Amino acid sequence: MTERQPTPTPSDWAVPNHEQIELRPRSKRYALVIPVINEGERIRNQLRAIQDLRLPVDVVVADGGSTDGSVDTAFLRDVDVNALLIKRGSGRLSAQLRMAYAWALARGYEGIITVDGNGKDGVEAISRFITALDDGYDIIQGSRYKPGGEAVNTPFDRWIAGKFIHAPLISLGARFRFTDTTNGFRGYSAKALLDPRVAPFRDVFLNYNLLFYLSVRIPQLGYKACEVPVSRRYPRSGKTPTKIAGFRGRFAMFGELFEAVRGTFNP
Structure with missing residues (x-):
C-alpha cells in the first residue's frame, strides 16, 4: 500500500509545500535522504x-x-525505497533538504545521512556515517581528501575553490578543520538539528545556504564533528552532473557561503 497521509511537523517550522508518499513503514534508526531532480x-x-x-x-x-x-513509485518500491517526498513549493536544494529533514525528524529518526542523487558518490561509504552516528557524532562530513578517500576527475576550478576558499572559510566559522565542505555527502544527529540555536526550518534557506550554515553552526555550538573518507567520481568526459550552472550561479553560491560564515543566518 502507498500512504499519502502527511507526517505532521511542528507549526513553527517553515517547510515547503510538498507531497509525501510513504512506500514502507519506518523500520530503522536513521534516514538516508537523497535529493534529486x-x-x-x-x-x-x-x-x-x-x-x-x-x-x-x-x-x-x-x-x-x-x-x-x-x-516513479513502482521503481522505488522495487529498490526498497521507504518514502518519496516531492517538493511543490519554491526553492532549490535547501528547500528540498528542509522538506526531507523536517519529515524525517517528525517521523522520529535519530539521525539523517544525505548523499547527492547524481551518482558521483561512492555509496559504500554510507556505513561509515552510520558508525559515526552510532559513536555519538552530531555532524559528519564526507571528505574525498581524507586518507582512504578518493577524488576522481575533479574539475580543476572546483578543486581550487573547494580546497582554498570553501573549506578554509567554513573551518574558520565552525572552529573545526574541515577539508571537503563542498561535498554534500554528510550526516547529522537529530539532537543537533532539533536544537533551537540551530533552527534549520526557516524560509531563509532556499538555495544552497543550508548546507553551508549547518557546517558552520553545529560545530560552533560545541557539537561533536568529524570527517569520514568518501569517494567522489566525476565523469572523464561529457557534461558534469551538477545543478549549479554558470558564473551567476557560482557567484550567488559564494555569497551564501560568506553569509553563513559571518553568522547572518544564525537565529
Missing part, C-alpha cells in the same frame, strides 16, 4: 547499488520536481 539513470543505478548493500537505513528520496520519470 531529473537524474535519470544516475539515480536509478545509485538506488540499485544502495539496495545491494543492505544497509540499516530507511531510504528517502527528496524530489525537487522531476519530470523524467526516474523516481
Whole structure:
C-alpha cells in the first residue's frame, strides 16, 4: 500500500509545500535522504547499488520536481525505497533538504545521512556515517581528501575553490578543520538539528545556504564533528552532473557561503 497521509511537523517550522508518499513503514534508526531532480539513470543505478548493500537505513528520496520519470513509485518500491517526498513549493536544494529533514525528524529518526542523487558518490561509504552516528557524532562530513578517500576527475576550478576558499572559510566559522565542505555527502544527529540555536526550518534557506550554515553552526555550538573518507567520481568526459550552472550561479553560491560564515543566518 502507498500512504499519502502527511507526517505532521511542528507549526513553527517553515517547510515547503510538498507531497509525501510513504512506500514502507519506518523500520530503522536513521534516514538516508537523497535529493534529486531529473537524474535519470544516475539515480536509478545509485538506488540499485544502495539496495545491494543492505544497509540499516530507511531510504528517502527528496524530489525537487522531476519530470523524467526516474523516481516513479513502482521503481522505488522495487529498490526498497521507504518514502518519496516531492517538493511543490519554491526553492532549490535547501528547500528540498528542509522538506526531507523536517519529515524525517517528525517521523522520529535519530539521525539523517544525505548523499547527492547524481551518482558521483561512492555509496559504500554510507556505513561509515552510520558508525559515526552510532559513536555519538552530531555532524559528519564526507571528505574525498581524507586518507582512504578518493577524488576522481575533479574539475580543476572546483578543486581550487573547494580546497582554498570553501573549506578554509567554513573551518574558520565552525572552529573545526574541515577539508571537503563542498561535498554534500554528510550526516547529522537529530539532537543537533532539533536544537533551537540551530533552527534549520526557516524560509531563509532556499538555495544552497543550508548546507553551508549547518557546517558552520553545529560545530560552533560545541557539537561533536568529524570527517569520514568518501569517494567522489566525476565523469572523464561529457557534461558534469551538477545543478549549479554558470558564473551567476557560482557567484550567488559564494555569497551564501560568506553569509553563513559571518553568522547572518544564525537565529
